[in-house]
Amino acid sequence: MIEQLAAVDQSFFTDRSSGNCIQDNKLFCPGWVVDNYDRYVDPTLQHLVLVGSAVAGGFLIAFGLAILAHRHRFLQTPFLAGTGILYTIPSISFFFLLLPITGRGSLTAIIALTAFNLQIIFRNITTGLRNVPPNVTEAARGIGLTRSQILWQVEIPLAMPEIIAGLRIATVSTVALATLAVFANGGGLGTEIVTGSNITFKTGIIVAGSIAVIMAIVFDGVLLLVGKLLAPWKRKQAIS
Amino acid sequence: MALPPPPLPAAFLSLFGDAFNFVFSGREAETGGVTVGGTSQVIELATKQIEVTLLALAVAILLAMPVGLWLGHRQQGEFLAVSAGNAGRAIPELALxxxxxxxIGVGLVNLVVALAILGIPPILTNTYVGISQVDRASVEAARGMGMSETGIVRKVELPLAVPTIMGGVRTAAINIVATATIAPLAGILTLGDFIIARNVYGDAGVLAGAILVALMALALEGTLATIQWAMTSKGLKLNRS
Known part of the structure; x- marks a missing residue:
């Protein structure tokens, strides 16, 4: 997919629109969108792949870390510090720290975006697990549930609103950050913002930026719905 | 998506060696002629990045914090303050x-405005949340003792909200310093120039830039964490442990 993109870039300056969108370069040229909407399909799909992989990867790793830290409290501080460092290192810098190891490409971008995500998701899962009222877990132990049954059947379901909240923050931030993947040759909507060394075509920037914002809103809405389905008691609470 | 073959350890180390040399002694530009890199250029670009970051952070704090304090103290405008934070996260930094x-044009003022826009949402949201979550009993007690409203904000609410507010400032700072890395696209040369202008600095410059930017972000985060620790009242620190 990314190799194809290089070919598309060559034709950036062949203006296919009926007006003179590129020559005039007004703030927004609707004719460009009408004639060129197809060029945004591949970058959008690449963007979805980048965000999907990074959030899924980040969730799996952070979930594992959070369960470990829940069992062994002393791990909480080092995990928080470690993911904090990964969160603090700017993604664009992370791409190129990985350069000697994974080279340029979407894998490099996915690793960096995953590293960024970890802390947001980890912190929310551990907060959610910690906020489970002790009398609930006591009751669960009282009726004879084992430790892992308590974790999977009591604590994680009760922590679900916090977990989903973390996923929403991580996903929305990743959609915005993934535009930077273009610097690592990782594709995505950034390719329509920085084309070669050209960042002056306003309509292109606005279209690609808007697709990213819409994508973030849609993901946020979907996760909000998923959260309501997984934690129906929250919804009832909100009504009463 | 064919990955390049994994580099040999020797090649791997030599690239880091090149990056090290790039920072301390510089090298000839890929385009030929002039020497690039070296401590003087590194310091120049690093200073620029710190300057731009702190300016934008200061603007964001000056604009967002009073609004957050006011709304939080009056317990009003939760929707505005919280949705500002949510919407802010969705802004694609590169597109902005x-x-x-x-x-609008390249230049320092425009860049600082753009970066401040990224910093405002987390500071506004966290200031609002921090202030409005202060125990109302403490506020009522202060009011009962005859404290003025500004006194309540300054001596009761603000100290109790320091951890949450500083959390917002730190989020804003990380986002601003990261985005200041792509400032060369807006005509201001920061350390990101080493990363973006690979055709000038070569792979050694790119890696050196990445390392320097990472160190700068970590140093900024460490400084703000220390400031937060110093600003947090002793009572709150005892509570947390």
């Missing part, structure tokens, strides 16, 4: 900088 540069 690129559009600002293309539509």
């Amino acid at each position: 900088i690129a559009l600002m540069a293309a539509a």
Whole structure:
């Protein structure tokens, strides 16, 4: 997919629109969108792949870390510090720290975006697990549930609103950050913002930026719905 | 998506060695002629990045914090304050900088405005949440003792909200310093120039830039964490442990 993109870039300056969108370069040229909407399909799909992989990867790793830290409290501080460092290192810098190891490409971008995500998701899962009222877990132990049954059947379901909240923050931030993947040759909507060394075509920037914002809103809405389905008691609470 | 073959350890180390040399002694530009890199250029670009970051952070704090304090103290405008934070996260940094540069023009002022826009949402949201979550009993007690409203904000609410507010400032700072890395796209040369202009600095410059930017972000985060620790009242620190 990314190799194809290089070919598309060559034709950036062949203006296919009926007006003179590129020559005039007004703030927004609707004719460009009408004639060129197809060029945004591949970058959008690449963007979805980048965000999907990074959030899924980040969730799996952070979930594992959070369960470990829940069992062994002393791990909480080092995990928080470690993911904090990964969160603090700017993604664009992370791409190129990985350069000697994974080279340029979407894998490099996915690793960096995953590293960024970890802390947001980890912190929310551990907060959610910690906020489970002790009398609930006591009751669960009282009726004879084992430790892992308590974790999977009591604590994680009760922590679900916090977990989903973390996923929403991580996903929305990743959609915005993934535009930077273009610097690592990782594709995505950034390719329509920085084309070669050209960042002056306003309509292109606005279209690609808007697709990213819409994508973030849609993901946020979907996760909000998923959260309501997984934690129906929250919804009832909100009504009463 | 064919990955390049994994580099040999020797090649791997030599690239880091090149990056090290790039920072301390510089090398000839890929385009030929002039020497690039070296401590003097590194310091120049690093200073610029710190300057731009702190300016934008200061603007964001000055604009967002009073609004957050006011709304939080009056317990009003939760929707505005919280949705500002949510919407802020969805702004694609690259598109913002690129559009600002293309539509309004390049230069320091425009860049600082764009970066401050990224910093405002987390500071506004966290200030609001921090202040409005202060125990109302403490506020009522202060009011009962005859404290003025500004006194309540300054001596009761603000100290109790320091951890949450500083959390917002730190989020803003990380986002601003990271985005200041792509400032060369808006005509201001920061350490990101080493990363973006690979055709000038070569792979050694790119790696050196990445390392320097990472160190700068970590140093900024460490400084703000220390400031937060120093500003947090002793009572709150005892509570947390």
